[in-house]
Amino acid sequence: MLFSDPRFFGFFTLLLVLLRVAPTDRARKGILTVASCLFYAAWDYRYPVLLFVVAAAGHVAAVRIEATTDPTMRRHWLWFSIVTSIGILGWFKYANFFIATTNALVPTADLPLLSIILPAGVSFYTFKTMSYAIDVYRGELRPCRSLLDYAMFATFFPELIAGPIVRASVFLPQMNRHIGPTRSRLATGASIFLLGLTKKWLIADRLAMIADPIFADPSPYASTTIWVGVVAYSAQIYCDFSGYSDMAIGTAKMIGYDLPRNFHLPYLSANIADFWRRWHITLSTWLRDYLYVPMGGNRRGTTRTYVNLMLTMTLGGLWHGASWNFVAWGAVHGAALAVHRAWRELTDGRFAIWTPLATALTLLFVVLCWIPFRAPTFAVTFLMLKRCFVPHPGTIWLPPALGWCLALMAAAHALGAAFDGAHDGASKPALARLLRIFGARLGRDEVTGWWVRLGLYPTAAALLVVGWVLTLFLFVPTATQPFIYFQF
Amino acid sequence: MLASISAEIVVRQIYYVPWEIDPEFGCIVKPGTTARYRLEGNGVSRWTANGVRAAAPVDPARKPILVLGDSFTEAYQVSDEDTYTRCLESELRASAIEAPVVNAGRSGASPADYVADVERNVRRFNPRWVVVQLNEEDLTGDAWRADKAHFSFEHGRLVANPAPPKAQSAIARFVWSARQRSALLNYGIIRLQQFARAFDTAPPLFSAAGPRPADGEPCSYADVDVAAQLGAVATAYRDRVTFLLLPPFDPFVPMRRTSVEEAFRTACRFHGWSCLSLRSEYDRFAAEHTSPYGFPNSGFNVGHMNPLGHKVAADLLARELRRLHTDALL
Numbered sequence: 152m153l154f155s156d157p158r159f160f161g162f163f164t165l166l167l168v169l170l171r172v173a174p175t176d177r178a179r180k181g182i183l184t185v186a187s188c189l190f191y192a193a194w195d196y197r198y199p200v201l202l203f204v205v206a207a208a209g210h211v212a213a214v215r216i217e218a219t220t221d222p223t224m225r226r227h228w229l230w231f232s233i234v235t236s237i238g239i240l241g242w243f244k245y246a247n248f249f250i251a252t253t254n255a256l257v258p259t260a261d262l263p264l265l266s267i268i269l270p271a272g273v274s275f276y277t278f279k280t281m282s283y284a285i286d287v288y289r290g291e292l293r294p295c296r297s298l299l300d301y302a303m304f305a306t307f308f309p310e311l312i313a314g315p316i317v318r319a320s321v322f323l324p325q326m327n328r329h330i331g332p333t334r335s336r337l338a339t340g341a342s343i344f345l346l347g348l349t350k351k352w353l354i355a356d357r358l359a360m361i362a363d364p365i366f367a368d369p370s371p372y373a374s375t376t377i378w379v380g381v382v383a384y385s386a387q388i389y390c391d392f393s394g395y396s397d398m399a400i401g402t403a404k405m406i407g408y409d410l411p412r413n414f415h416l417p418y419l420s421a422n423i424a425d426f427w428r429r430w431h432i433t434l435s436t437w438l439r440d441y442l443y444v445p446m447g448g449n450r451r452g453t454t455r456t457y458v459n460l461m462l463t464m465t466l467g468g469l470w471h472g473a474s475w476n477f478v479a480w481g482a483v484h485g486a487a488l489a490v491h492r493a494w495r496e497l498t499d500g501r502f503a504i505w506t507p508l509a510t511a512l513t514l515l516f517v518v519l520c521w522i523p524f525r526a527p528t529f530a531v532t533f534l535m536l537k538r539c540f541v542p543h544p545g546t547i548w549l550p551p552a553l554g555w556c557l558a559l560m561a562a563a564h565a566l567g568a569a570f571d572g573a574h575d576g577a578s579k580p581a582l583a584r585l586l587r588i589f590g591a592r593l594g595r596d597e598v599t600g601w602w603v604r605l606g607l608y609p610t611a612a613a614l615l616v617v618g619w620v621l622t623l624f625l626f627v628p629t630a631t632q633p634f635i636y637f638q639f
Numbered sequence: 640m641l642a643s644i645s646a647e648i649v650v651r652q653i654y655y656v657p658w659e660i661d662p663e664f665g666c667i668v669k670p671g672t673t674a675r676y677r678l679e680g681n682g683v684s685r686w687t688a689n690g691v692r693a694a695a696p697v698d699p700a701r702k703p704i705l706v707l708g709d710s711f712t713e714a715y716q717v718s719d720e721d722t723y724t725r726c727l728e729s730e731l732r733a734s735a736i737e738a739p740v741v742n743a744g745r746s747g748a749s750p751a752d753y754v755a756d757v758e759r760n761v762r763r764f765n766p767r768w769v770v771v772q773l774n775e776e777d778l779t780g781d782a783w784r785a786d787k788a789h790f791s792f793e794h795g796r797l798v799a800n801p802a803p804p805k806a807q808s809a810i811a812r813f814v815w816s817a818r819q820r821s822a823l824l825n826y827g828i829i830r831l832q833q834f835a836r837a838f839d840t841a842p843p844l845f846s847a848a849g850p851r852p853a854d855g856e857p858c859s860y861a862d863v864d865v866a867a868q869l870g871a872v873a874t875a876y877r878d879r880v881t882f883l884l885l886p887p888f889d890p891f892v893p894m895r896r897t898s899v900e901e902a903f904r905t906a907c908r909f910h911g912w913s914c915l916s917l918r919s920e921y922d923r924f925a926a927e928h929t930s931p932y933g934f935p936n937s938g939f940n941v942g943h944m945n946p947l948g949h950k951v952a953a954d955l956l957a958r959e960l961r962r963l964h965t966d967a968l969l
Contacts, residue, residue, distance in 0.1 A: 193844040546928040617642035
């Protein structure tokens with residue numbers, strides 16, 4: 152059941168009604184846990200069993216770690232949680248990848264591929280429960296005393312399938328809230344959800360119609376068209392994934408919880424390190440805190456720092472999917488981070504590239520890196536990279552949809568950058584004045600940052616909302632594509 | 640209300656094709672309409688009586704060339720001056736052949752319609768020659784669907800059955816009439832139908848996930864006789880017919896023919912019919928990295944014929960009709 156599936160709207164409306172009429176917070180939590188399990192079971196009725204195993208292992212480990220002071224036992228329980236989570240992830244996600252790789256390397260092996268289905272969201276909830284046990288081990292968090300609270304954390308459906316990866320330290324402290332829909336939560340949550348839905352339906356699904364055929368078989372296309380496909384995919388993956396994150400954040404907000412921000416104008420990054428502070432923030436911070444830092448981070452010398460960066464990003468690439476293309480994508484990003492770090496240390500900050508140029512170069516690098524990420528094989532990757540740089544005749548296809556999608560994105564990014572300026576105080580008065588003309592005002596939310604509230608002229612706001620919904624209804628592609636990150 | 644009016648104005652620029660029911664021709668684009676269609680391609684078309692795509696009616700006394708076909712001939716996607724029927728008329732005029740070309744293409748039409756409607760077509764248009772545009776679906780599944788005009792074999796003979804009458808409730812009639820007044824409502828209902836179709840293909844809830852069962856063979860057309868269908872059309876129009884086949888285009892193997900095409904060629908050769916296939920020009924498309932199908936706003940090589948495809952089809956037809964004229968057949 153996708154967020155953009157009409158059935159989801161029925162499910163969610165019913166859930167909100169039940170949360171509203173439930174007499175106690177405990178009852179509301181129970182309803183939410185059951186609803187989350189049903190949401191997950193809607194994908195496949197067997198999935199919740201796996202979720203239960205992963206969640207139970209994490210909780211048992213956390214409770215045992217807390218209960219003992221023996222460092223060896225604490226370590227053993229931590230490893231129990233890690234091995235269970237990684238084992239399940241490895242089996243379901245990577246077993247066939249390793250078999251296929253073995254078969255390719257050792258032709259005589261001829262191992263049969265296993266009939267395994269990748270459970271939706273397994274990469275996300277294994278990371279979530281692992282971080283819970285690790286935080287308890289580190290003494291940064293106490294295990295959840297209420298099983299109901301923990302069950303709700305482990306199964307919380309808005310972020311279960313494709314993130315944001317919510318850490319227990321962010322979610323569990325919110326457990327004492329009175330949950331359920333309120334007018335203010337519905338208004339903010341619904342507008343964030345609608346924004347995400349727009350990104351997904353209006354832009355990502357439209358761009359998929361451009362990128363998919365080009366990546367599926369780039370051979371008949373001219374260099375120009377290859378660039379069209381690459382740019383379309385770059386915009387698609389951003390709108391698809393950040394759209395999903397917005398919908399998850401909006402859904403959680405309507406229920407009464409705050410999820411962390413997952414994207415922050417990543418295509419305006421001035422360097423690659425900045426990009427990873429803005430793209431899939433919950434994953435990059437997870438990798439930093441639970442992989443890069445434990446490996447030694449930057450504390451064990453220059454060479455080891457570069458190795459750690461490379462390893463972290465390569466494993467991060469592998470996390471995205473069981474394919475050497477993802478490994479290559481992660482490795483290239485790791486190398487870029489290492490080069491950026493080396494450059495910074497070498498110049499000691501004395502030589503800075505002009506920010507717009509640095510932003511353009513970073514964007515170009517990120518866009519080119521999406522080729523191995525999206526291309527089905529290395530052969531397609533090399534063909535597309537070659538055509539990007541060596542002019543090649545072929546079919547030229549310049550879809551107008553790409554133009555207006557990019558224009559919409561550019562406008563949204565410009566607005567986002569203005570909000571950032573407002574956040575810094577630089578452009579706040581000017582922006583606020585501009586918004587007042589349209590009857591809107593600038594607000595701030597602790598999770599989603601700056602936003603605009605259309606509150607002064609209800610007619611204008613209603614016109615905007617009706618126009619927005621009509622636009623979505625009339626012009627979005629009817630065949631909704633699954634979210635890209637569901638496959639991870 | 641303001642939003643609806645704005646939406647109506649916007650939708651009319653993108654999709655405005657009002658229909659009406661003609662007692663003889665059924666559902667046709669309202670005469671006198673300038674239709675707009677920008678969902679695939681970018682076409683502005685003018686329509687006159689009898690569902691004919693033209694700015695003004697053609698006098699039957701001039702004995703026009705009648706072009707029958709489906710949505711590829713109707714061609715909402717391209718503007719009037721780019722349709723192959725208009726290009727053909729210009730090319731014939733340039734060759735001193737004064738013959739108006741009547742575009743009577745209709746979405747979803749198939750050879751069964753052309754045979755079932757022969758008496759009406761001859762009476763109303765009085766054609767000197769008929770061009771029948773076909774695609775592969777016409778010769779396989781399309782002409783055999785019982786919910787519209789269709790072929791069937793009766794006593795070993797191919798028979799064209801007219802479309803079964805459809806009973807419409809008062810509410811349906813009211814909605815249909817309202818749809819013709821409001822482009823927003825009309826397009827909204829089309830969108831709802833599209834969403835409903837997409838919803839039908841959504842995976843079921845609470846079922847075991849896994850690879851979805853492969854779609855079976857769409858249908859077996861082993862028993863469909865291509866020659867018999869072409870023969871029925873040719874006989875209906877007294878052999879004064881040119882068949883134009885629009886086969887699928889594969890840029891990698893542009894000249895590889897499909898089995899339906901082979902049957903089409905064999906039948907044409909055997910019976911000596913005037914037959915053309917756009918395939919003969921596909922090596923040109925491949926060499927120039929273009930395709931006769933698809934638009935910038937839909938995709939390369941998908942969907943309907945683009946202006947280039949129409950131009951090439953018109954060239955091909957013009958050559959054939961000049962030959963027929965030289966042979967004193969036209």
